Amino acid sequence: MFLFFLSSGLFLGWSLGANDAANIFGTAVGSRMIRFKTAALLTSLFVILGAVISGSGATHTLGALGEINALAGAFMVALSAALTVYLMTTVGYPVSTSQAIVGAILGWNFFSGSLTDYHSLIKIVSTWVVCPILAALFAILLYKIVGWIIFRFKLHMLILDAATRYGLVLAGILGAYALGANNIANVMGVFVSVSPFTEISVFDLFTFSAAQQLFFLGGLAIALGVFTYSKRVMMTVGKGIFRLSPEAAFVVVIAHALVLFLFASQRLADFLTSHGLPALPLVPVSSSQAIVGAVVGIGLLKKGRGIRWRRLGGISTGWVSTPVIACAVCYVSLFFLQNVFEQQTFKPVPYMLTSAAMERINTASPSAQKALTPLAGQRFATAVKFRSAVLQQGDFSQKELDLILESAELFFLQVKKEVIAGLDREWFSTEQIKAIKELEGKVFKHKWRFNQALAGLSPDWRPTEDDPGLTSEIQNKLTYLHSRFRIEKAKQP
Amino acid sequence: MSPPARLNLLNEAHLTVANEESLCQGIGYSVSTKFLLSDLFSQKAILDQYRTERTPMALGIFTRQIKLEKKIDEFLNNVSQSGLMFEQGLAAFLKGNTDAFDEKLQQMLKVEHLADSLRRELEQELYAKTLIPESRGDVLALLENADIILDDFKKLLWQFDIETPDIPQAYHDDFLSLSRYSVEAVESTICSCRSFFKDLTAVADHLHKVSYWETESDIVVTRLQRNFFQNKDLDLCHKNQLKDFALGIARVADKAEDVADRLSIYVIKRSM
Numbered sequence: 168m169f170l171f172f173l174s175s176g177l178f179l180g181w182s183l184g185a186n187d188a189a190n191i192f193g194t195a196v197g198s199r200m201i202r203f204k205t206a207a208l209l210t211s212l213f214v215i216l217g218a219v220i221s222g223s224g225a226t227h228t229l230g231a232l233g234e235i236n237a238l239a240g241a242f243m244v245a246l247s248a249a250l251t252v253y254l255m256t257t258v259g260y261p262v263s264t265s266q267a268i269v270g271a272i273l274g275w276n277f278f279s280g281s282l283t284d285y286h287s288l289i290k291i292v293s294t295w296v297v298c299p300i301l302a303a304l305f306a307i308l309l310y311k312i313v314g315w316i317i318f319r320f321k322l323h324m325l326i327l328d329a330a331t332r333y334g335l336v337l338a339g340i341l342g343a344y345a346l347g348a349n350n351i352a353n354v355m356g357v358f359v360s361v362s363p364f365t366e367i368s369v370f371d372l373f374t375f376s377a378a379q380q381l382f383f384l385g386g387l388a389i390a391l392g393v394f395t396y397s398k399r400v401m402m403t404v405g406k407g408i409f410r411l412s413p414e415a416a417f418v419v420v421i422a423h424a425l426v427l428f429l430f431a432s433q434r435l436a437d438f439l440t441s442h443g444l445p446a447l448p449l450v451p452v453s454s455s456q457a458i459v460g461a462v463v464g465i466g467l468l469k470k471g472r473g474i475r476w477r478r479l480g481g482i483s484t485g486w487v488s489t490p491v492i493a494c495a496v497c498y499v500s501l502f503f504l505q506n507v508f509e510q511q512t513f514k515p516v517p518y519m520l521t522s523a524a525m526e527r528i529n530t531a532s533p534s535a536q537k538a539l540t541p542l543a544g545q546r547f548a549t550a551v552k553f554r555s556a557v558l559q560q561g562d563f564s565q566k567e568l569d570l571i572l573e574s575a576e577l578f579f580l581q582v583k584k585e586v587i588a589g590l591d592r593e594w595f596s597t598e599q600i601k602a603i604k605e606l607e608g609k610v611f612k613h614k615w616r617f618n619q620a621l622a623g624l625s626p627d628w629r630p631t632e633d634d635p636g637l638t639s640e641i642q643n644k645l646t647y648l649h650s651r652f653r654i655e656k657a658k659q660p
Numbered sequence: 661m662s663p664p665a666r667l668n669l670l671n672e673a674h675l676t677v678a679n680e681e682s683l684c685q686g687i688g689y690s691v692s693t694k695f696l697l698s699d700l701f702s703q704k705a706i707l708d709q710y711r712t713e714r715t716p717m718a719l720g721i722f723t724r725q726i727k728l729e730k731k732i733d734e735f736l737n738n739v740s741q742s743g744l745m746f747e748q749g750l751a752a753f754l755k756g757n758t759d760a761f762d763e764k765l766q767q768m769l770k771v772e773h774l775a776d777s778l779r780r781e782l783e784q785e786l787y788a789k790t791l792i793p794e795s796r797g798d799v800l801a802l803l804e805n806a807d808i809i810l811d812d813f814k815k816l817l818w819q820f821d822i823e824t825p826d827i828p829q830a831y832h833d834d835f836l837s838l839s840r841y842s843v844e845a846v847e848s849t850i851c852s853c854r855s856f857f858k859d860l861t862a863v864a865d866h867l868h869k870v871s872y873w874e875t876e877s878d879i880v881v882t883r884l885q886r887n888f889f890q891n892k893d894l895d896l897c898h899k900n901q902l903k904d905f906a907l908g909i910a911r912v913a914d915k916a917e918d919v920a921d922r923l924s925i926y927v928i929k930r931s932m
Contacts (some may be wrong), residue, residue: 199793225808321859324799325725328792333721412794448678 172238173248173358174248177388180354182252184392187350188214189400190261190458191342191425194416195335196398197405200328203398209336211390212342217347218386219379239510240279240501244271245354246378247497250575251489259399260405260485263453266295268353270490274497278505278511280549282572295486296425298452300462305422313418331413338420345427346454347386355385404458408482409466409474419465423457448604456486517577518553519546521612524574547631550576552628578614580652582606590651595644598627603648614649621645694888728785731778732803732857738775740850743843743912744770752841753820754832765817767855772814779807798926800813802853805919809846812912819908828894831884838880838909845873845913849920856923857928863917863927871918874913881910 192206248267255262269291276283317327362493364377375383405411411419429435430452438444459482466474505512520543521530529536538561547553552573555562557571588604595603602624611617630638704820748766782803828833852866884906889900 318859318861323729324726324792324795324857325729326722329722329725 169358169363172242175242175249175383176354176385177651179245179249179252179264180385180388181392182249182256182267183346183398184211184214184389184394185256185353185396186252186262186392186400187213187454188343188346188389188393189397190404191346192335192339192418193401193404193419194462195412195457196401197407197603198411198416199414200332200335200416201339202402206339206401207393207397209340210393211558213340213343213384214347214393215383215386215441216347217344218351218382218389220225221344221348226329237511237513239504240275240512241358242266242270243276243500243512244497245273245502247271247500250496251493251629254492255485255489256396257402258481258485259403259503260557261400261455261459261484262349262485262489263455264353266453266489267493270493270609271497273490275501275513276496277494278498278501279515281513281516282554294430294452297458298432299456301429301464302422302426302457303464303467304459305425306418306461309422310415310416311469312369313414317414328413331417334417335413335420338417338424342420342424342454345424346490347389350389351382351385354388355381403478403482404455404462405477407475408459408462409469411462411465415465417434419458419461422464423454423462425461426457427452427454431650453486480635481577515548516544517548518550518572518575519573519577520544521577523616524613527574527615527653528571531570532567535563535571539571546577573615574613576614577612578616578649579654580611580617580649581654582607582609582617582652592603596627599644600623601625602628610654614645617649617652618645675743694702710806724789725791728782728791731782733854734751735775735778735782735803736806736850736853738771738778739810740847742771742775742810742813743846744890745771746817747818747839747843750820754827754835761821762846766812768817775807775810779803795926795930798922798929802856802878802919802923802926805915805922806850806853809912809915809919811850812908812915816905816908817914819905823901825905826898826903827905828891831887834880834884834887835906835909838877838884838906839929841873841877841880842909842913842916845877845916848873848924851918852923860931863923865876867920867924870917874917877913878909881906 188210190203190461191210195201196203196206245268248271251267251270252262252264271289273283273288276282317335322330358381364380366377367375367380369375404415420617459479463474463479466472501512504510520539522543525536525539528539531660539557542556542560544558547556553575554568554572557568564570582603584607587600588606590600590603592600599621602621604626606617606620609620618628623629629640634636745764745768749761750756752760752764771836786792786800791801836889848866848869852863853872855866857861883902887905888894888902891899894902
C-alpha cells in the first residue's frame with residue numbers, strides 16, 4: 168500500500184522535474200549556450216544531491232503538505248497537483264508545482280471541512296503577483312549593471328561568451344541543488360513518517376537514513392522528469408516569450424535566484440525586522456513566475472518590441488487556472504477516494520469549547536467568553552461548522568476569532584517515551600529536551616495547553632516579541648512535536 | 661627609433677600584435693605608414709613574440725577562448741597586411757622594380773595560405789565547440805567576407821604579374837591614390853571588425869571612414885576611366901585593360917564597404 172501511495176509522490180516529483188527544473192537552465196538552453204543534454208544531466212545530478220544532502224531539514228517542518236493528516240488524502244493532494252502540472256507541461260506553459268499544491272490543499276480543506284487560513288492564503292497569492300514584478304525589476308537593474316561592466320571592461324566576445332557560460336552553469340548548479348533541497352519536502356515530505364525503509368550503512372563511512380533513501384527516490388523521479396519532458400518548457404522560457412541574448416539569459420537566472428532568496432531567507436527577514444524595516448513574507452514563491460517576470464523585465468527594457476504578448480497571456484492564464492484546476496481535481500478525486508474506494512482521506516479535527524478553552528478566552532476577552540457561553544461543552548465535527556456557530560453568537564474581531572478557534576481545537580497529544588527517544592538531539596536544545604521529558608506520559612486536549620506547559624518549564628520554549636526568527640523556529644519545532652505526539656481520541660488512556 | 665627599441669617598447673607596453681591600431685599608435689606610426697611595420701618586424705617574429713606570452717593565472721580557465729581570440733586577430737592581421745603588401749607591390753610595379761614586386765607577390769601568397777587555414781580552423785572550432793551560439797553565424801560570415809577581400813588583393817597582384825599592363829606615367833599617381841584609398845577602406849573595415857569583438861560602441865567610429873574612403877576611390881576610378889577613354893594615343897584594347905585594372909582596385913573598396921554594412925547589422929543584432 169505504501170508503494171502505491173508513494174507513486175503519487177513520485178509522479179509529483181516527475182512533474183516538478185518536467186516543469187520547475189526547466190526554469191533553472193531554460194534560458195541557457197533557449198539561448199543555445201548549454202546543450203539540453205548537459206543541462207538535464209547537471210540538473211538531475213544536483214537535484215538528487217540537494218535532496219539527499221540538504222533535504223533532511225524537510226523532515227522537521229514536513230513542508231506544505233504536512234498539514235494534511237491522512238495518507239490517502241496526501242496521496243490525492245500530490246496526485247491532483249501532479250496531474251495539473253502535467254497538463255500544463257504538455258501545453259508547454261511554465262507553471263509552478265507549489266502553485267498546484269496550494270490549489271490541491273485548498274481542495275482538501277474544502278472537502279475535509281478544515282478552515283483555510285485566508286490571511287496566509289492572501290499572503291501567498293499576493294506574492295504570485297509581487298514575485299514576477301520584483302523579478303522584472305531585478306532583471307532590469309542587473310541588465311544595466313552587466314551592460315555597464317561589459318562596456319567598461321571591453322571583454323572580447325569569446326571571453327564574454329565563456330564567462331557567461333560558466334556563470335550560467337554555476338547558477339544552474341546552485342539552482343538545481345536548492346530546488347532539490349527545498350522541494351523534496353513537497354514531493355516526499357508526507358511519506359517520511361510512514362516509510363518502511365531502514366538505515367543503510369555504506370562501509371561504515373556514511374549512513375544512508377530512511378528519509379534520505381526516500382529523498383533519493385524523489386530526486387530520481389525529478390531527474391526522470393527533467394530528461395523526459397522538460398525540453399519544451401525550457402524552450403518556452405528561453406525563447407518563447409522573448410529571444411534572449413546569452414548575457415540576458417544569465418541576468419534572468421540571477422534575478423530569479425535573488426527573488427527566491429528574498430522570499431526564502433529567514434536571516435534576511437530577521438535582519439530587516441531587527442532594523443525596523445518591513446520584511447517580505449517567507450512563503451514558497453514560484454520559480455516559474457520569477458523566471459517569466461525576469462524575462463519580461465528584459466523585454467520591457469528593450470521597449471517591449473520582441474515580447475510575444477500572446478504567449479505571455481497564455482502563461483498568465485495558466486497561472487490563474489493552475490491552482491483552480493488543482494483544487495477542483497483534488498476535491499472531486501477525494502470524493503471518489505472516500506466514497507467509492509472507502510479510504511480515509513482526512514482525520515476529522517473536532518472543536519469544543521472546553522472549560523479550559525473558555526477560561527483562556529475569558530482572560531483575553533471577557534465579552535467574547537460571555538457571548539460564547541451557549542456553545543460551551545458542545546462538540547463540533549469540523550472547523551467550518553464550529554466557525555459558523557461562533558459567528559451566529561455575535562460579532563468578533565479577527566483577533567478574537569483566531570483565539571477562539573485556536574482555543575477550541577481538540578487535538579489530543581500524549582508525550583510518549585519512545586517518541587521522545589526518537590527526537591533529533593541536534594535540532595532541539597538540551598533545555599528543550601529536558602522540558603519535553605518532564606511532560607512524559609501526560610495527555611493534552613489542546614495544542615496550546617501543550618505549548619503552555621513547555622513554556623512554563625523552560626525559557627527555551629518561550630517565544631519572544633524581540634526575536635521573530637527564534638519565535639518562528641520555536642513554532643516550527645512545536646508543529647513538529649504536535650504531529651509526533653498526536654493520538655487518536657480512542658487511544659486516550 | 662631603431663627596430664629593436666620599438667620591439668622593446670612593444671613588450672613593455674604589453675601591446676598585443678593583434679591590436680594593430682593601438683600598436684600603430686603605441687609606436688608612433690600613422691595609419692598610412694603602417695605598411696612599414698612589415699619591414700620593421702617580420703610577421704613571424706611578432707607572432708612568435710606573442711605566442712610565447714604566458715596566459716595570466718586568473719585567465720587560465722579561458723585558455724581556449726584566448727587562443728581563438730589570437731587566431732581571429734592573426735587572421736585579421738593577415739587581411740590587413742595583404743592590403744599593405746598590395747600597395748607596396750603596386751608601387752614596385754609602377755616603378756618597374758620587378759624584384760620587389762615578386763617579393764610582395766610571394767609574401768601575399770603565403771599570407772593568403774595562412775589566412776585560409778586560420779579561417780578553416782576558426783570555423784571548425786566555433787561550430788564544434790558551440791561557441792558564441794548567437795553570433796557565430798555572423799562572425800563566420802564576417803571572416804569569410806574578409807577572406808574574399810584578401811583573395812581579391814592577391815588576384816589583382818597576380819593579374820599585374822600575368823598581364824604586366826603598360827600603365828602610362830600620367831596615370832601612376834591616380835593608380836597609387838586609388839590603391840591607397842582602397843587599402844584605407846579595408847583598414848577601417850578591419851578596425852571596425854576588431855571593435856566588433858571587443859567594444860561594440862567603437863564600431864561606428866570606424867564604419868564612417870569606410871564609406872569615406874570608398875567614395876574617394878569611386879572619384880579616382882571615375883576620373884581614371886574618363887581619362888583613359890579621352891586619351892587618343894591609347895587603343896581600345898589598352899583602354900579596356902587599364903579600365904579593368906582600375907575597376908578591380910576600386911572593387912576592393914566596394915567589398916570593404918559591403919562588409920562594413922553587414923557589420924553594422926551584426927552590431928544591432930548583438931546589442932539586443
